[in-house]
Amino acid sequence: MQPLFDAIASMSAPVDAQRIFHGRGGLHPECAHLSLDFFPPVWVLTSFKPATDGELAAIGAALERRWSQLAPGETLQWVFQCRHEGQSSTQLMGGSVPDPHWVTEEGARYRVNVGRGQNHGLFLDMAEGRRWVRAFVKARPDARSRVKVLNLFAYTCAFSVVALQAGARHVTNLDMSKGALAVGQQNHRANGVLAGASFLPHDLFSSWGKIARGGPYGLVIVDPPSYQKGSFVATKDYARLIKRLPDLLEPDGLVLLCLNAPELGPKFLQEQMSALAPELDFVKRLANPSTFPDVSDERSLKVLVYRAPPGVQPEV
Structure with a gap:
């Protein structure tokens, strides 16, 4: 999962909602099942195959390290969604998710829901x-x-x-x-x-x-x-x-x-x-x-x- 860790270590904290790591594009075969999105202030990790507790702990630690640099003193908020064999489940891994949860893109505001369902409200x-x-x-x-x-x-x-x-x-x-x-x-x-x-x-x-x-x-x-x-x-x-x-x-x-x-x-x-x-x-x-x-x-x-x-x- 090194390409994902590298992306986390070098990422900024965007103001707008956007993708941070796109494993699904096939450029990193070992991470082809993973994507990481930022719906401020929540990070959303998606996997298209089950992840072990150890893998999630390692990703969480990487996010925690980077977030402490980007936003000192602020709680890391992140969720994990697994989509596998037609099923989808979402877990809150740290912090909380705003309700309602609004994000921006080029000056427009959109309501999103990253806590359940496969589609979050903004593609x-x-x-x-x-x-x-x-x-x-x-x-x-x-x-x-x-x-x-x-x-x-x-x-x-x-x-x-x-x-x-x-x-x-x-x-x-x-x-x-x-x-x-x-x-x-x-x-x-x-x-x-x-x-x-x-x-x-x-x-x-x-x-x-x-x-x-x-x-x-x-x-x-x-x-x-x-x-x-x-x-x-x-x-x-x-x-x-x-x-x-x-x-x-x-x-x-x-x-x-x-x-x-x-x-x-x-x-x-x-x-x-x-x-x-x-x-x-x-x-x-x-x-x-x-x-x-x-x-x-x-x-x-x-x-x-x-x-x-x-x-x-x-x-x-």
Whole structure:
């Protein structure tokens, strides 16, 4: 576990939530099952296989040493989550977890929950996607060009928060989980942008009429789970979604397509777009955060930008 110990020994104490060590990227095979995140003021260690008491004690000691240097006199707060064979468990290893627990990212506030469940309320690997959305919306400063956004699989609506902070006209957030959208409403309220958003707790594939009536949209964000039974399975459902995209976009509108499935490379999306929505032009693939290095662009998070015809859009 030396690469993890090295990362701990050299880490800073970021103000914003972010990943500290990304073993899942495969650069350190002996630590491929480990990741370390900081949701200030709590450190979150995740392992995709069981850890021994000795391993946890060694990691805890390393965190304690570094934390005493970064924040003298402050209690180390950290949790351990084990995800193995479809099961997930979380243990509080030191200190306590704030309740409610709010973190920041580039000036936006988000409510998170690191004490239970696999998803904590903010996907750190999508930081560059949120940064791109903020920049794209901000590039349309006058009232006539303010963008209307459709945020599919919105989860806790982080994309919506940054879009509205940047000046979006309106964001429609759709997700099957009422609980996730309730947290999303809290996020909007905490950032003073609740009035610009709507929240639809619906199944996407039975809501096309309602979604279409709210359009057309200048930006459609598609960030689904890669496999969630009863909600979305990328290998069969992405095609159904892609077919609908041209009808949802205004001229020159953009779509942000996201896929986090190591077994599916970018060609999975690109080939389906070419076959099912050929009128949409590929613009670029967004880089992933530097804190998520990966041995393969094929395996890592895919975030692709496409544009509807015709016209010229501000540079993105």
